[in-house]
Amino acid sequence: MNPMSIRDALNSTPRESFANSEPLSVVGICLDEETWTVLKLFAESAPLIKLRSHFSEYAAQDSDSVIDWLGSPPPDICIIDFDRDRRRAAQAAENIRSAAPETALFAISSDAQPDLIIQAMRSGCSEYLLKPMGREQLLNAVARVGGRRRERAQPFKAQVLAFMGAKGGCGVTSLVTQLGALLANSFGKKTLVVDLHPDFGDAALYLGLTKYRYHFFELVENTDRLDAELLQSFLARHPSGLELIPAPEGTDAPRRILPGAVAQTFDFLRMRYEYILVDMAPGLSDENLEMIRHCDQLHVVTVAEVSALRNVVRHCDYLTRKEIPRERFRVVLNRHQKRSLISDSEIEKTINQKIFWKVPNQYAHVVKAINGGDPIAQLSTSEVTRNLRELAFFLGAKAAGGEKEKDKRKEGSGFLGLLGRS
Numbered sequence: 001m002n003p004m005s006i007r008d009a010l011n012s013t014p015r016e017s018f019a020n021s022e023p024l025s026v027v028g029i030c031l032d033e034e035t036w037t038v039l040k041l042f043a044e045s046a047p048l049i050k051l052r053s054h055f056s057e058y059a060a061q062d063s064d065s066v067i068d069w070l071g072s073p074p075p076d077i078c079i080i081d082f083d084r085d086r087r088r089a090a091q092a093a094e095n096i097r098s099a100a101p102e103t104a105l106f107a108i109s110s111d112a113q114p115d116l117i118i119q120a121m122r123s124g125c126s127e128y129l130l131k132p133m134g135r136e137q138l139l140n141a142v143a144r145v146g147g148r149r150r151e152r153a154q155p156f157k158a159q160v161l162a163f164m165g166a167k168g169g170c171g172v173t174s175l176v177t178q179l180g181a182l183l184a185n186s187f188g189k190k191t192l193v194v195d196l197h198p199d200f201g202d203a204a205l206y207l208g209l210t211k212y213r214y215h216f217f218e219l220v221e222n223t224d225r226l227d228a229e230l231l232q233s234f235l236a237r238h239p240s241g242l243e244l245i246p247a248p249e250g251t252d253a254p255r256r257i258l259p260g261a262v263a264q265t266f267d268f269l270r271m272r273y274e275y276i277l278v279d280m281a282p283g284l285s286d287e288n289l290e291m292i293r294h295c296d297q298l299h300v301v302t303v304a305e306v307s308a309l310r311n312v313v314r315h316c317d318y319l320t321r322k323e324i325p326r327e328r329f330r331v332v333l334n335r336h337q338k339r340s341l342i343s344d345s346e347i348e349k350t351i352n353q354k355i356f357w358k359v360p361n362q363y364a365h366v367v368k369a370i371n372g373g374d375p376i377a378q379l380s381t382s383e384v385t386r387n388l389r390e391l392a393f394f395l396g397a398k399a400a401g402g403e404k405e406k407d408k409r410k411e412g413s414g415f416l417g418l419l420g421r422s
Contacts, residue, residue, distance in 0.1 A: 162297070
């Protein structure tokens with residue numbers, strides 16, 4: 001390869017991803033001599049990568065030994081040759097991805113069979129390079145990693161607010177979709193709802209969004225490929241301006257989510273939104289626990305029923321044992337009635353904490369909004385909407401427009417005093 005040809009390619013390629021940034025560190029694993037030579041020429045000719053080491057064996061037998069093997073900090077890129085032993089190469093890729101999720105994995109092979117490419121991607125590789133490795137495919141792959149690194153360096157922005165039912169049927173999905181639509185429409189906030197149900201999530205249905213191609217767990221499986229273009233293919237958009245990443249429809253096979261993948265995905269999403277509302281299934285699965293550790297606030301939604309309130313206490317006790325701060329844990333009482341069989345004071349005594357928010361019981365209005373798929377139009381004058389608008393204010397949202405904001409503040413000031421901290 002002619003080094004000058006690499007410089008020519010660089011000059012004709014956008015390089016915003018690398019502006020004022022350090023070269024990406026690269027480690028090779030079981031590369032043949034020709035591929036390693038190409039990498040050395042590329043590194044010498046372009047200030048984009050810096051070769052750190054080359055390993056002649058797939059040495060990491062488990063994720064615990066990966067950092068000792070690769071070195072600390074982990075490299076930005078690992079290029080793994082799949083031709084020598086595809087099984088061991090795939091295992092090494094999985095171990096690296098589990099231990100060092102921010103390291104980009106490139107597979108390289110002389111075999112372009114689609115099933116082999118898919119196998120490499122499933123093991124965690126974000127790129128599949130073909131031998132003999134050409135400068136263009138290497139340059140483009142490196143540029144994508146540089147772009148993702150630049151995006152990760154931007155400060156986080158969004159509030160991540162998780163909502164989980166104390167048990168099924170507490171109204172979490174309706175609460176999340178209505179609040180999300182209000183934040184997007186009435187407050188002009190860039191808002192995303194993520195349906196974290198492992199199957200049969202209803203957020204898309206509640207918003208009347210029936211046409212979408214991919215779901216959240218497919219996004220999580222592609223953390224090494226996360227960029228703005230990939231994200232666009234996962235989004236469903238509501239007329240209110242709210243965006244949604246839906247849940248699986250329930251027909252997919254069970255998925256093995258690598259530790260840290262959910263948190264890494266939300267780190268990426270934080271940079272693009274002002275509010276992210278997460279609709280979680282009841283229970284304390286591994287994905288839910290990772291989400292709880294990563295979110296800014298967990299809202300446990302309950303109703304005034306003995307079984308639900310008992311689960312609130314169980315959740316709080318369990319999360320405390322997991323060293324999750326109690327101040328991150330908020331209780332939302334849905335379908336609140338002033339003359340309930342179980343009084344507010346009895347509820348607070350049972351759960352041993354104050355109720356953070358009370359959403360009034362207007363079941364008929366909420367069902368009408370669900371059936372219509374438009375929370376804004378169906379609930380525009382309801383008490384529920386006024387209540388959730390107050391909640392949005394409490395969460396820090398400001399209404400779009402000066403007088404509009406002033407009117408809404410006047411309308412809700414007393415309500416905040418009564419309910420916001422009760």
